[in-house]
Amino acid sequence: MDDEGRMENYLKRLEPTEEVETESAQKRKRERSVVWDHFKKSSDKAYGICNYCGKHLKTAGNTSNLLDHLKRLHPSRMTADKEPMPKTMATFLNKEPFYGSDSNVKKRLDKKVMDMIVKDVRPFSCVHDEGFVELMQEAVPRYKLPSRTYFRDVMLPTEYDLLSLKLRAALEAVKHVGLTTDLWTSAANEGYITITCHFITENFKLTSALLSTAPLMTPTNHNAQNIADSISLMLAKWGLLSKVVTVTTDNDSTMKKACDILEFKHLPCLAHTINLLAQDILKLAAVNVIISKCKRIVTYFKHSTIATAKLKEAQNTNEPLLLIQEVSTRWNSAYAMVKRILQINEYVTLTLLKLRNGPSPITNEELDVLNDLSDLLSPFHEATLSVSTNTKVSVSLIIPVIAEIHHKMNQVKAQLRTQEGKKIYVVVQKRLVERLDSFETHTIPRIATLIDPRFKKDGFLRSSNAEQAAEALELELLSLEPTTPRRPPTPESTLNEASSKFSFLQNKPKVKSTRADATRQFMENENIPDTCDPLKYWEMTADNELKLVAKKFFCVQASSCESERVFSLAGQTISDRRTRLKPEVVDQLLFLNKNRHFN
Incomplete structure (x- = not known):
């Protein structure tokens, strides 16, 4: 072969063949990162x-x-x-591969874990806890727990969006809502405002929902305008600005001013008002001295394991009772402390006499004062429990509850044992008028009491206020579209309930309406027992104007306790070990926890 032929063969060997190029391309494809x-x-x-x-x-x-x-x-x-x-x-x-991300089984298990975190107020890190991981591996070997960031950043927003759609649909179906709201500071020293709404469904069920627990629009400013703007923004999000009947808050003047800015009717929380009255009583010199002594005794037992053990031993029972400490911010806690001391004072005294360096036991004279104090505080305790609910109608209880307190105070007066007790009684009567009697002049509780078939005009302390309530009801009826009023039947299934919570009604003469209007037939019917459910009554009643009024006013809350309950739950969510949770995450967790009943 000549030189030219050898050169041609050499150049051919240098040229890449199609086969080589294909192998090279496949190699590059295989080298794509598995990531x-x-x-x-x-x-x-x-x-x-x-x-x-x-x-x-x-x-x-x-x-x-x-x-x-x-x-x-x-x-x-x-x-x-x-x-x-x-x-x-x-x-x-026997080792099947893990469920894939598209597996329906995996999706259901992911949701169950998310539900556990929400319902039990667990941290997201619980999915990495050794015991929980081992449990899931044993129970469902093919299920691989996702990371906490997956539950926080993917599952939580998804579940929040789905539940929001359901709540929005429920709110679109109602015409009227009552709100409660309050401010709270977390363990991370961040300020939050919570808003709950309450409404009556088409089948007359009282339903509650948490709308939001979030920082104010301007976190550093807690003035009325900022609060009003924050509330307005949230209500606009849910389409509720035109549906608010009233807002129930504590007695803080800033909250009242915020409602004025929003042009919403404001109702002071009855439970908070009663607590303020109770605090007035505890500040009296005759009361403060003995309450301070009770606190010292309780503190001593709380700090001494030996004293507590001996107190249990003295009671000689399988379920011994312990003392309860009074906390000024906790409603009725002073009453609870006094009641418990009276209940087990004999054993407390025997235990203190056996111990060195313990506080002095309560004397017989002091015991008589505590008995008087307990009798005086008891009606306020019962009233607080009556209105601190979000599952039953409470707004129509405000006026009858206050009337019942007045009635019981008159009964207690004759039973007082000590001069100190009689002095306390005088102050209680004065504070009772100053703090509570104004509720009977509020339009919302007036109308609510009047259309409650348990009370009507008989639920009022003063007949003049009952007449003014009837006039307010007439104006409310005129604002509704006219319908043919029908005689509302009394639910016979509930008339067998004989027990009564309101003793002042038993001897009260029945007041009949003389007006020839839409309320006359309702007013002239016999009241149903006060233990019955007014919502059941109106559910069974033929459609008329009063039924529409009941649906509008019965959604109002007598207390802001539902907001307080949210803050209690928030305190568990933002604990000392979880102070770094973002406000958005806190809001979504609380929303899912409190609104589970919409699923």
Whole structure:
């Protein structure tokens, strides 16, 4: 072969063949990082988005940080990729692969874990707790627990959005809602405002919902305008600005002014007002001295395990009672402390006499004062319990409850044992008029009491206020579309309930309406027992104007206790160990917890 032929063969060997090019392309394809089986690229290619927890990570030209994320938070995913097991071998070894991300079983289990976190107020980190992981591995071996970031960043917002749609549908179906709201400071020293709404459904069921627990629009400012703006923003989100009947809050002047700015009717919380009255009583010199002594005794037992053990031993029972400490911010706690001391004072005294350096026992004279104090505080305790509910109609109880307190005070007066007790009684009567009697002049509780078939005009302390309530009801009826009034039947199924909570009604002469209007037939019917449910009554009544009024006014809450309950739950959510939760996460967790009944 000549030189030219050898050169041609040499050049042919240097040229890549089609077969070589194909092998090279396949090799490059195989060299694509396994990371992209677990991540997807963002639209601008700058981030990788985790398929399991939704976290966004910068790619920075390589996949090292993505791989590190998988190794730290999703190691099982990497293991499954590196060591695939043939199906026949997996079956032989009884080791089925984990449920895939699209598996319906996995989705149901993920939701159950999310529900557990919400219902039991558990931290998201509980999914990494060794005991819980072992339990799930034993119970459902094929289920791989997702990371806490997946539950926080993916599951929580998804569940919140789904439940929000259900609540929105329920709220769109009602015309009127009552609100409660209050402010609260978390363990992280962050200010929150909570808003709850209450409404009567088409089938006359009282329903409650938490709308929001979030920081104020301007967190550093707690003035009335900022509060009003924050409430307005949240109500606009839910389409409720035109549906609010009234807002129930504590007696704080800023809250009242915020309602004025919003042009909403404001109702002071009856439970909070009663607590203020009780605090007035406890500040009296004759009361403060003995209450302070009771606190010292309780504190001594709370701080001494020996004293507590001896107190239990002295009672000689399988269920010994312990003393209760009074906390000024906790309603009725002073009454609870006094009642418990009176209940087990004999054993407390025997125990203190056996111990060195203990406080002095309560004397017989002091015991008589405590008995008088207990009798005087008892009606207020019962009243607080009556109105601190969100499952039963409470607004129509406000005026009858206050009337019952007056009635019981007159009974207690004749039973007082001590001069100190009689002095306390005089102050109680004065404060009772100052703090509570104004409720009978509020339009909302007036109309609510009047259309409650248990009370009507008989529920009022003063007949003049009952007449003014009837006039307010007439104006309310005129604002409604006219319908043909029908005689409302009395639910016979409930008339057998004979017990009564309101003794002042038993001897009260019945007042009949003389007006020839839509309320006459209702007023002239006999009252149903006060233990019956007024919602059941109106549910069974033929449609008329009064039924529409009942649905409007019975949604109002007599107390802001529901907001207080949310804050109690929030205190568990934002605990000392979980102070770094973002406000948005707190809001979503509380929303899911309090609105579970809409699922």
